[in-house]
Amino acid sequence: MNLLEVRNISLAFGGVKALNDVSFTIRKGEIFSLIGPNGAGKTSMLNCISGLYRPTEGSISFEGADITGMKPFKRAGLGIARAFQNIELFSHLTVLDNLMLGRHTKMKTGVLAGGFYWGRAQKEEIEHRKAVERVIDFLEIEDIRNIPVGRLAYGLKKRVEVGRALAMEPKLLLLDEPMAGMNAEEKEDMARFILDIHEEMGSTVVLIEHDMGVVMDLSDSVAVLDFGKLIGKGTPQEVQENPDVIKAYLGEEQFI
Template identity: 70%
Template sequence: MALLEVDRLSLQFGGVAALSEVSFHVEKGEIFALIGPNGAGKTSMLNCISGLYKPTSGTIRFQGEPILALPPYKRAEKGIARAFQNIELFKHMTVLDNIMLGRHVRMRAGLLSCGFYWGKAQQEEIEHRRAVEEIISFLEIESIRHKPVGTLSYGLQKRVEVGRALALSPEMLLLDEPMAGMNSEEKEDMARFILDIHEERGTTMILIEHDMGVVMELSQHIAVLDFGKCIAFGTPEQIQTDPQVIEAYLGQEGTKEGRSA
């Protein structure tokens, strides 16, 4: 059974069809890529999976269970975490505090326990702080843990964004253009972290990325969207030679002459 199954999913905003009967599946433990031109519906798809948008029709199953009726926080509890294309951090707060916020759905001490700090709530905070410190070490941001996020470079803020998503201990991590706006060195670092998350933590990932070199190197399977429709699904090798993909996105003869990414 696939970890995630999207079946004939459609999403409309008035008379505009953002997604039209899109179907694909993501296997447990793989890096799955969503590609397509601007406006193809990629981010809309992630919004449907994470619960920010409610599809017009279709189904989404996670670990075999339908999730469309669940609010975003319940999907997070089930193991779906999200890093956004536009950084959504609390910039006046420190790196440590931002990543700690990602643990909120894992906190189980009740209101009464929280009233007595020297008890279950204290033990829980120690455990969550230990998990967050491990993420900080994993992402190599120990030296900036106490700095306000707003004072950091763009590349480091994107890394903190991924760290906050990892703090939810996800089964599936949704990454919306994690390398957008980065220089070459920052892109190499992020690609390395994505591979490490996949290999060392076994986290399944859905990646939206316009750098085709990164997509073809990192992903095991790819779905291609164009005007809200899925025009191709397969391995990187299959996608690179698909005539529809070449015409719609990669450009004629595999060049970069296609529509803007």
């Protein structure tokens, strides 16, 4: 079953075409990696899927419904969550508070009830707190739960960024370079968490990552972009053996 279908997506900024007629499908329950050289259009594609950008042409369907013109918050309500390449946390808030913000699409009580913190609002927050506690345990960040995010090491901030997306209990989790800037040990931990998210939580994962060893080890399917065009897709083995992919990464002269 296809969870997400991207059909003939093009995205232009004036005379610059960031994406050019890109199509692929993502099956429910897989880890799907989107790779390519810097400037290939990978983050632009995630922005189109999450709703930050509206494509110039083409369409995107989620669970069979067209979401091309849908606002980002409505896509979040459908179960599409995003962790950003550049950390987008609130540095003055604690880890716990940042994770609680990931539950905003599931909160039903109004501003008045929430402000007085009584009845249904109180019960609802208790339930959301339980969900966040499960994320904290899952990502092994119990000891930093009450520390302001701005005081954390970079690798822990990246983990909290992923945790906030996980707090939404996503059907589709978009991870934009979750291992960028990490050392070898931190990368190993993050790779383990991604596998556990996939296997234990049942989320479908879209991963952008430059470490090809990680991509080939984790992915069920891989799509390759170069200058906004899709130049290859398939299993990790098929992509590794694709001449166009080799050329894009190594350069035409070395390939010949």
